Amino acid sequence: MTSDLIIKEEYSGDVTRVIVSGEADIYTSSKLKDRLYSIVDTKKTDLKIDCSELNYIDSTGLGVFAGTLKRVKQYGNNVYLIGLKSNIKKLFTITGLDRLFIVEE
Template identity: 45%
Template sequence: MSLIINKSFDNNNNVWNVSLIGEVDIYTSSEFKSSLIEMIQDKQVDIRIDASSLDYIDSTGLGILIGILKRLKEEEKDIYIISPKKNIEKLLSITGLDKIFRLEG
């Protein structure tokens, strides 16, 4: 499977909006990590990830999100995961990451 990352900066709300389509796994994780690092090097603000079209994320992808969140927390910023599918929501719950990331919708 592949991964499509659509990202944009919302000047009005001072937030990165990211839409993930497909899967974040060992094959797509380097692209995912590079994209997120590029964003926070540009502007270290909250990141809102639309996960409604994210079909799968493995431990590699979760590790990347945790690493980025640690960097954002230094500036008191967060990662919001918006509208995750049931399987992603269950994974975040099982791993306890639903307590670390902000889940919406």
């Protein structure tokens, strides 16, 4: 089984916007982690992750988001999650991760 994941980046001053599309799961998590960590370490800015096109996330994907948050915080910045679909937002709420991220509609 293969899952599709598309990651796009946009830079604007001291904010980096990342658009994540498709599925963040055990099959795509290493790609997501490598890309997000690279962006965080290179740009050292606040990170806005647009999840409006993210259709599915599993515990591995949630772990990547949590690790990314920890890394961003090391630089004194924040992670914003934008456009979470209701099913994905529910996972963040159940796991308590919604209290760690800045969640925007």
